[in-house]
Amino acid sequence: MADFVSDLVKKVKPSATIAVSMKAAELRRAGKDVIGLGAGEPDFDTPDHIKQAAIEAINNGQTKYTAVDGTPELKQAIIGKFKRENGLEFAVNQILVSCGAKHSISNLLSAVLNPGDEVIIPAPYWVSYPDMTLLAGGVSVIVPTKQEQNFKISPQQLEKAITDKTRLIILNTPSNPTGKAYRKEELQALGEVLLKYPQVMITTDDIYEHIYWGDEEITNLGVLFPEMMDRMVFINGVSKAYAMTGWRIGYAAGPVDVITAMRKIQSQSTSNPCSISQAASVAALNGDQNCLEPMKKAFKERHDWLIAALNEIPGFSCIEGEGAFYAFPNVEEAMSKIDGINNDVEFSTWLLENAEVAVVPGTPFGAPGHVRLSFATSMENLKKAVDRIKKVLS
Ligand code: PMP
Numbered sequence: 001m002a003d004f005v006s007d008l009v010k011k012v013k014p015s016a017t018i019a020v021s022m023k024a025a026e027l028r029r030a031g032k033d034v035i036g037l038g039a040g041e042p043d044f045d046t047p048d049h050i051k052q053a054a055i056e057a058i059n060n061g062q063t064k065y066t067a068v069d070g071t072p073e074l075k076q077a078i079i080g081k082f083k084r085e086n087g088l089e090f091a092v093n094q095i096l097v098s099c100g101a102k103h104s105i106s107n108l109l110s111a112v113l114n115p116g117d118e119v120i121i122p123a124p125y126w127v128s129y130p131d132m133t134l135l136a137g138g139v140s141v142i143v144p145t146k147q148e149q150n151f152k153i154s155p156q157q158l159e160k161a162i163t164d165k166t167r168l169i170i171l172n173t174p175s176n177p178t179g180k181a182y183r184k185e186e187l188q189a190l191g192e193v194l195l196k197y198p199q200v201m202i203t204t205d206d207i208y209e210h211i212y213w214g215d216e217e218i219t220n221l222g223v224l225f226p227e228m229m230d231r232m233v234f235i236n237g238v239s240k241a242y243a244m245t246g247w248r249i250g251y252a253a254g255p256v257d258v259i260t261a262m263r264k265i266q267s268q269s270t271s272n273p274c275s276i277s278q279a280a281s282v283a284a285l286n287g288d289q290n291c292l293e294p295m296k297k298a299f300k301e302r303h304d305w306l307i308a309a310l311n312e313i314p315g316f317s318c319i320e321g322e323g324a325f326y327a328f329p330n331v332e333e334a335m336s337k338i339d340g341i342n343n344d345v346e347f348s349t350w351l352l353e354n355a356e357v358a359v360v361p362g363t364p365f366g367a368p369g370h371v372r373l374s375f376a377t378s379m380e381n382l383k384k385a386v387d388r389i390k391k392v393l394s
């Protein structure tokens with residue numbers, strides 16, 4: 001049979017986070033008692049007032065196509081959110097609503113990359129950035145960071161990575177998978193470098209901004225460097241903050257020409273995101289924000305417990321995060337003691353088979369020697385998982 005798959009797609013890896021979640025679900029369906037710490041999605045239900053808005057939208061007949069880039073109501077809600085929470089001002093033509101933040105990022109990369117353009121991606125990174133870059137014809141320039149530097153790129157590393165071909169840098173704070181968030185002074189220092197390179201666009205993926213417990217108020221490069229707003233794209237969405245992963249609403253805010261280009265791509269690919277989900281997202285962004293606090297509190301409690309528990313496992317070393325819902329321990333020493341296990345990918349498979357705990361290996365995040373555990377699950381599950389890991393390693 002002829003080979004119909006394109007050369008480009010052959011180079012792309014499937015998402016490792018999704019692969020692990022699917023594998024865990026499959027094993028559970030087959031009757032195995034697998035504890036899934038792979039999935040990066042809140043275990044809470046979408047708050048009631050948001051669901052109610054969706055039900056009303058269905059009953060009111062909001063079941064047709066909407067504007068490709070989102071309903072006027074949702075775009076206004078997003079403008080309001082940026083002003084209220086981030087101190088950023090946008091006009092309506094600077095907003096694009098997509099089918100998830102993932103879709104917004106993918107549109108952005110397709111909109112700005114010419115073949116061979118470089119995208120600076122600090123590692124550890126969210127698994128999808130490099131492959132999305134590849135799909136859009138770009139070249140990833142991975143800048144590794146170490147646990148000792150809190151997994152944050154330094155201004156010197158950034159400057160060294162910039163070349164004549166650099167088109168974009170992707171920052172993600174708080175980070176998936178490390179949970180680390182850039183402090184104001186760190187953003188300030190990175191911004192000073194970026195100021196010198198006007199050909200470089202900056203995108204910041206702030207999808208975890210509401211799951212943050214750092215000791216200073218979270219800030220952003222747009223507030224610190226208003227003079228760079230004409231080359232910054234802010235990515236966000238309702239998935240993580242409002243426990244709405246399945247509704248598929250994300251958004252981007254940025255310069256008119258870039259947003260217009262992204263809208264054009266969307267008009268020739270997906271059209272508008274789901275009309276009902278958009279109505280629900282208006283309720284999420286404009287409604288009572290008290291629903292955020294209990295979820296954040298639960299994540300912080302689990303974080304505190306899990307990081308301490310992981311550090312008690314021989315051969316595990318894990319630093320605290322300031323947000324998101326992931327622990328990202330270094331497990332090199334633990335791995336080295338197991339016969340036949342040579343890397344984090346094999347170690348993750350070994351844990352799944354022996355402890356029936358699903359974690360994501362660090363390699364697809366650009367950080368071999370680590371594994372990612374999601375604590376978007378109950379304390380009971382976390383305790384059981386840690387017990388099992390301890391047992392198989394002892
Ligand atoms: N960015 C990061 C860092 C993420 O972890 C996720 C989670 N999938 C996304 C973007 C995309 O989120 P969504 O498409 O569900 O809005």
Ligand code: GLU
Nearest residue numbers: 015017018038039040176
């Ligand atoms: N962002 C989540 C994760 O990292 C969801 C899955 C995905 O889209 O990657 O697990």
